[in-house]
Amino acid sequence: MFSYTIRQIAQIHNDLIEKFGTPRQSGLTSIRSEIVFEDEFSDLNCFRGLEDFSHIWLIWGFSQVPEDTFSPTVRPPRLGGNVRKGVFATRSPFRPNRLGLSVVRLEEIKPGMLVVSGADLMDGTPIFDIKPYIPYADSIPEASNGWALATTSGILDVVIPQNIADTIPNEKLDVLIELLAQDPRPQYQSNAERIYTMSYGGFEVSFYVENPKLYITKIVKRN
Amino acid sequence: MFSYTIRQIAQIHNDLIEKFGTPRQSGLTSIRSEIVFEDEFSDLNCFRGLEDFSHIWLIWGFSQVPEDTFSPTVRPPRLGGNVRKGVFATRSPFRPNRLGLSVVRLEEIKPGMLVVSGADLMDGTPIFDIKPYIPYADSIPEASNGWALATTSGILDVVIPQNIADTIPNEKLDVLIELLAQDPRPQYQSNAERIYTMSYGGFEVSFYVENPKLYITKIVKRN
Numbered sequence: 001m002f003s004y005t006i007r008q009i010a011q012i013h014n015d016l017i018e019k020f021g022t023p024r025q026s027g028l029t030s031i032r033s034e035i036v037f038e039d040e041f042s043d044l045n046c047f048r049g050l051e052d053f054s055h056i057w058l059i060w061g062f063s064q065v066p067e068d069t070f071s072p073t074v075r076p077p078r079l080g081g082n083v084r085k086g087v088f089a090t091r092s093p094f095r096p097n098r099l100g101l102s103v104v105r106l107e108e109i110k111p112g113m114l115v116v117s118g119a120d121l122m123d124g125t126p127i128f129d130i131k132p133y134i135p136y137a138d139s140i141p142e143a144s145n146g147w148a149l150a151t152t153s154g155i156l157d158v159v160i161p162q163n164i165a166d167t168i169p170n171e172k173l174d175v176l177i178e179l180l181a182q183d184p185r186p187q188y189q190s191n192a193e194r195i196y197t198m199s200y201g202g203f204e205v206s207f208y209v210e211n212p213k214l215y216i217t218k219i220v221k222r223n
Numbered sequence: 224m225f226s227y228t229i230r231q232i233a234q235i236h237n238d239l240i241e242k243f244g245t246p247r248q249s250g251l252t253s254i255r256s257e258i259v260f261e262d263e264f265s266d267l268n269c270f271r272g273l274e275d276f277s278h279i280w281l282i283w284g285f286s287q288v289p290e291d292t293f294s295p296t297v298r299p300p301r302l303g304g305n306v307r308k309g310v311f312a313t314r315s316p317f318r319p320n321r322l323g324l325s326v327v328r329l330e331e332i333k334p335g336m337l338v339v340s341g342a343d344l345m346d347g348t349p350i351f352d353i354k355p356y357i358p359y360a361d362s363i364p365e366a367s368n369g370w371a372l373a374t375t376s377g378i379l380d381v382v383i384p385q386n387i388a389d390t391i392p393n394e395k396l397d398v399l400i401e402l403l404a405q406d407p408r409p410q411y412q413s414n415a416e417r418i419y420t421m422s423y424g425g426f427e428v429s430f431y432v433e434n435p436k437l438y439i440t441k442i443v444k445r446n
Binding site for chain 2: 001002003004005006007008009011025026027028038040041043044045046047048049050052053054055056057059061063067070072073084085086087088089090091095096097098099101102103126128129130131132133134135136137138139140141142143144145146147148
């Protein structure tokens with residue numbers, strides 16, 4: 001059976017320091033990330049011509065998932081966590097070879113670094129490949145969404161009192177609201193009284209949800 | 224530096240037995256392929272729910288490319304072979320980790336096998352992951368094509384005399400014409416007198432090109 005070792009060519013850095021709150025797909029938010037390349041791949045020539053593309057693919061590793069956790073079916077959080085789907089019918093991390101796939105917007109090319117927006121990768125995630133997004137091959141708007149269609153629903157209306165909003169820089173607040181609007185809660189949790197706390201960009205953010213609204217109750221700077 | 228071993232979960236089987244003539248991107252032809260899974264992943268439960276999706280991603284290995292052939296720039300055949308682009312600005316096989324990415328149409332789900340159409344993978348290529356194509360995340364029709372735009376031009380008009388057409392089954396002929404229309408020649412070759420021979424589906428096909436026409440001169444069954 002064919003096998004070989006793949007190694008990190010770059011690592012992503014952003015404000016998503018925990019799984020809770022990390023978007024479940026790419027393109028749902030405007031969060032910025034820096035992709036920092038290993039020395040070997042940091043020559044600007046590696047990216048020659050990439051500036052003509054607006055979007056790029058990242059092939060990356062679910063590095064927090066232990067090896068050999070494969071099971072034929074998984075329970076996608078977006079389906080409430082109690083419906084089983086085949087692992088190859090999902091984008092679940094618990095898959096053979098633990099490879100992730102995301103398209104992001106290319107914002108800037110610097111020596112040894114690409115700045116992108118819209119990633120759904122946690123800070124520190126290893127990246128194995130970067131490819132240009134080629135719409136004539138990659139874009140199929142008429143493809144059927146399958147059961148994943150459900151994920152576009154359930155966008156929350158985020159409510160934040162002005163005095164709390166003032167405690168966090170504007171550009172971080174904008175992304176925070178996008179992240180929360182996606183409803184980061186595990187879907188099998190619908191206890192409306194529960195207060196959740198999420199880390200984001202050096203802050204701890206507390207909130208509760210009363211569908212279709214999400215209320216931010218506190219933002220505290222982390223030490 | 225983060226690294227791990229990935230292994231083949233499946234292998235693709237189709238009529239593309241040599242690189243010459245293999246499409247340079249997915250979705251350009253209707254060629255059918257069978258993706259045959261390793262025993263461990265052949266449980267039908269692995270695909271539960273996949274029938275709701277029309278398209279799937281394949282992450283695969285450029286298994287014919289030797290290890291450690293990385294160079295910062297490559298010369299894409301579609302640009303005539305004499306313009307250098309950064310490897311990460313191309314879909315070239317000569318890249319770190321040798322991973323390929325293709326979207327194909329899902330035609331049929333069988334025990335231990337997926338039947339797909341539109342692949343650009345050669346017969347025997349190892350597959351490392353299968354994911355559903357989720358248009359709300361993956362489809363970005365307005366993304367810019369970059370220099371790859373050039374690849375949609377140059378479609379040839381394939382001419383075949385009826386007596387030659389009669390020597391190959393109709394369904395093979397249809398795909399053959401799609402493959403040839405993509406102009407399989409190396410782009411730095413524009414010698415109009417040269418006769419090329421390509422293997423396809425158990426046949427040897429000879430042709431020459433006088434832009435914008437491609438003339439099939441002979442089809443011989445292989446022994």
